[in-house]
Amino acid sequence: MKEETPARRRYQQSVAFRQNQQLGLEKAWAVFKAAPRCGATKRSTGEPCRGYALKNGRCRHHGGRTPKGQEWHKIQWSPSKDANKLNRKSLDIARRERRRNKKQLTRTPEELAAYEAWKAAHRATSTTARARARQDRDAHESILRLCAEEFEND
Numbered sequence: 075m076k077e078e079t080p081a082r083r084r085y086q087q088s089v090a091f092r093q094n095q096q097l098g099l100e101k102a103w104a105v106f107k108a109a110p111r112c113g114a115t116k117r118s119t120g121e122p123c124r125g126y127a128l129k130n131g132r133c134r135h136h137g138g139r140t141p142k143g144q145e146w147h148k149i150q151w152s153p154s155k156d157a158n159k160l161n162r163k164s165l166d167i168a169r170r171e172r173r174r175n176k177k178q179l180t181r182t183p184e185e186l187a188a189y190e191a192w193k194a195a196h197r198a199t200s201t202t203a204r205a206r207a208r209q210d211r212d213a214h215e216s217i218l219r220l221c222a223e224e225f226e227n228d
C-alpha cells in the first residue's frame with residue numbers, strides 16, 4: 075500500500091479521483107458483461123446458466139475445469155498447498171475406487187459383459203475425432219436418405 079501523505083489524501087478526496095474510480099469500474103463492468111457465458115441448463119430453473127465461462131465454454135460448476143481431449147477423465151489435483159484439502163481429495167479417490175471394486179465383485183456375468191461393452195463404446199477420444207465420427211455418420215445417413223428417395227422416384 076502506498077504511504078499516506080497529505081497530498082495523497084487530498085487527491086483521494088478530490089472529484090478527479092472519484093471520476094477515475096468510476097471509469098475503472100465501468101471498464102471492468104464492460105469486460106465482465108462482454109465475457110463469454112456458460113450455456114449449460116440449470117437444473118433448478120431449466121434456463122441457461124449464464125455463469126462466467128472458462129476456456130471450454132462452461133462455467134466451473136458445469137465442467138469448465140474438465141480438461142479436453144485425452145485428459146478429460148484424469149483426476150484433477152488442486153494447485154492448493156492445503157494439506158487437508160489434498161488429503162480429503164485422496165481419501166475421496168480411495169473411497170470411489172473401493173466402491174467401484176465392490177460393485178465389480180457383485181456384478182453378474184451379463185452385467186459385467188454389458189459394462190465392458192459400454193466401456194469399449196465410450197472410449198476417451200479427442201474432440202476432433204468425435205466430431206469427425208459425427209460428420210461421417212451424418213454424411214452416411216444423408217447418402218442413405220438420398221438413395222431411398224431415388225428409389226422411391228423410380
Ligand SMILES: [Zn+2]
Pocket residue numbers: 112113114123124125132133134135136
Ligand atoms: Zn454453468
